Amino acid sequence: MLLSEFSLSAREAKKAVFVNPLNIPIVLSGNFGELRANHFHGGLDFKTKQVTGLPVYSIADGYVSQINVSLGSGYMLHVRHKNGYTSIYRHMLGFVHLLANYTEKYQYEHELDEVTIDLPPDEFPVKAGQQIGWSGNEGYSFGPHLHMDLIDTESGDFVDPLQFYAGMVKDTKPPRAESIMLFPQSGKGVVNSRQANFSFPPYGNRVIEAWGEIGAGIRAHDYMDNVSNHYGVHSVTLFVDGKEVCSSNMDYFSAYENRMVNSWAYAGYMKSFRDPGNKLRFLHTGDDRGIVQIKEERDYKFMFVLKDVFGNSSNYTFTVRGKKQEIPEAVVKSKYILKWDELNVLNKPGVQLIVPAGMVYKDEPVNFETFDVPGAISLDCQLHNVPLPLHAPCELEIGIRNMIKQDTKKYYIAQKIGNGYKYVGGVYNNGYICADIKDLGTYTVKIDTIRPRIAPVGKNYWPKAGIVSFSIRDNETGIKYYKGRIDGKFALFHLKLMNSRLSCRLDSRKIQKGIQHDVEILVIDNCGNASVYRDSFKW
Structure with a gap:
């Protein structure tokens, strides 16, 4: 179950050994650094065979340093390890008994569903392979899976966990390119006599004419054995006439760097040049920022080299023919x-x-x-x-x-x-x-002067299911706060983000069985409009 040690590249190495966080073979639905809207994907998405409720294990010795229950990530745990890393487990269905009781006690004491609880090292120590929770589909999630982040504890950087699972993942497939794009720089370059971005397939013997300053980008995905998913590409290197112009190695990034994805990526293309204000540390260029100077009437040989974290690679070559031509001045219509x-x-x-x-x-x-x-x-x-x-x-x-x-x-x-x-x-x-x-x-x-809407869901089935459920919605400014009470006392209602379902699982330790009960739901939107719903049921 243990792995051989694997050192991080391109930064100070931290040797570590991690175990599988699940008790099934590792198959991924998402990898580290994938391009997402306004951010990079910060961890690995482990498939759970399309079911919830699989045991989730700590990947190394350490202690539970933080408990979170949130709308976005569902039930979430931080485990700080002795090897300098912290692992984070998201979208879980729930925690193991000790952690669940501790969390519930805190929620009732503070009358909150969403909580963040920081813990000392001696509260919940764990060993590698010790169960900490159950896989789920909670929070902002589109299907059952386990999302796991790996953090460099000292720096706070997100680190690619896949580097540590070389012996557990079958991957012999290289990344594949879908399209290449050239970016003539405004007022400084042209491609095929125009200052518009120019895209073309990565195959064939195409020759593109250009002059002046241009950048290049590639749209590509990685693939793995025995699975139909595609993934982000770990490493992209651009060579021109055999000289490295730009390289990106998706080993790590910080929370501060996350939105720089909007500079590096363009319509799914990974740019092999750098905007002046783009400070991504995994993107490496010279003083020219990866901009290629086409200033001689000759053929320039471009080559993209794509690699995944396990070294599977593919090459894509094309020719840019230098043809001297007029470069129009940049026209800025805006004042x-x-x-x-x-x-x-x-x-x-x-x-x-x-x-x-x-x-x-x-x-x-x-x-x-x-x-x-x-x-x-x-x-x-x-x-x-x-x-x-x-x-x-x-x-x-x-x-x-x-x-x-x-x-x-x-x-x-x-x-x-x-x-x-x-x-x-x-x-x-x-x-x-x-x-x-x-x-x-x-x-x-x-x-916004409209109050949120509250409606019971499946009331006739509450007694048999032992679950009291409501639909709560606010179509204008959204829900800011909610609280439920049963028989005048705080009851732990949990809100599912994806379907706006607010539910409380009835517990005979807190609610007497066999009698009539009163339930009250309070919901407040982001402009302070409040709704209260009262009802009764027998359980």
């Missing part, structure tokens, strides 16, 4: 430009956005406009006409022009998404609603 290395302020009457240095990864022209909508609470504020991710939240202020309610807690900033709106948040301050936003787009001020 607003966010500088990547400066403090930026977008300001018009009724709106202000502060964008500190480092919040964009290169200079970004933006189409900043405001629109007067008759009868609206505020202007519609277009910070940019297409979504543009920011590295971290930035403060947006929008003035209220039509105060239709005096209760300022009912106002919030919303982002326009298609024909609808997405709640962002905000607080009132001297005639403005202020909120932190993570993307440029179009924003406005809305008002």
Whole structure:
């Protein structure tokens, strides 16, 4: 069950031995560093044969350092190990008996469902292979699986756990490319006489003409034996005329680096060049940031080398023919430009956005406009006409022009998404609603005076199932708080994020059987609108 020692590459090695967190062969549905919306996938997704309730084991000696119950990750444990790593287990169905009792006691004492409990080293020590929980499908999860993160305890970096499981995973398949893209730099390069990005299949003897400064990217996936899933590519290296131009090795990243995925990736392509403000440590370039200079009328030989964590590799070659031609000057139609290395302020009457240095990864022209909508609470504020991710939240202020309610807690900033709106948040301050936003787009001020909806689910089956269930929903600003009581006392109701189902498993140690009971559910949304539902049942 134990593995041979395996050292991390490209950083100070920490030797470690880990066991399988499940009692079935390791098959993955997701690997470390996969490109996700606004983040890299931070761990491994272990398949659980499409069922829940498999035993989950600590992968090494250590102690349970933190217990979490959350909407996003369900039942989650942190185990700090003696070897310098911390493992995190997410989306579990529940904990083993001792941990479950400890957690429930804390929840009842604090009258909370969602909790974070930090623990000392001597509270719950564990050994490698000791059961700590049960696999599940809790939180933001689209099917039964176990998600496991591995953290370098000292630095806090996410580390690729797959490096330690070489003897337990069958993988003889190399990564495969789907498409290659060339990126002529604005005002500095052209590809096939144009300044537009140019994509092409990775096979064949295609020759592309270019001149000036260009970047290259590749869209590819990795594969493993006996499974249909595809995965992120561990290593991508670009060579031009035999010289390494750029390499990426997905061994580790920090939480701070997570949103830099928006700079490195473009429409699924991994760029083999670096934006000026992209500080990803696993991306290696020279002073030219991976930009290739096509300045001679000759053939330039490009080669991408793709590798997985076990060394399976594939090569993709193509030719860029240098053809001297005119490079049009960059045309910037917008009068607003966010500088990547400066403090930026977008300001018009009724709106202000502060964008500190480092919040964009290169200079970004933006189409900043405001629109007067008759009868609206505020202007519609277009910070940019297409979504543009920011590295971290930035403060947006929008003035209220039509105060239709005096209760300022009912106002919030919303982002326009298609024909609808997405709640962002905000607080009132001297005639403005202020909120932190993570993307440029179009924003406005809305008002929410509608209470959440509460409805019993399957009430006739409550006595037989021993579970009291409700559907709770708020279609505008979302649910901020909920609490359930049975016979006037706090009852532990757990909310399932994916179906908005709030349920309490009845426990004869806390609720007397064979009599009539009163249940009360309180739900509050993000603008303070509250609903209370009262009912009775016999159990």
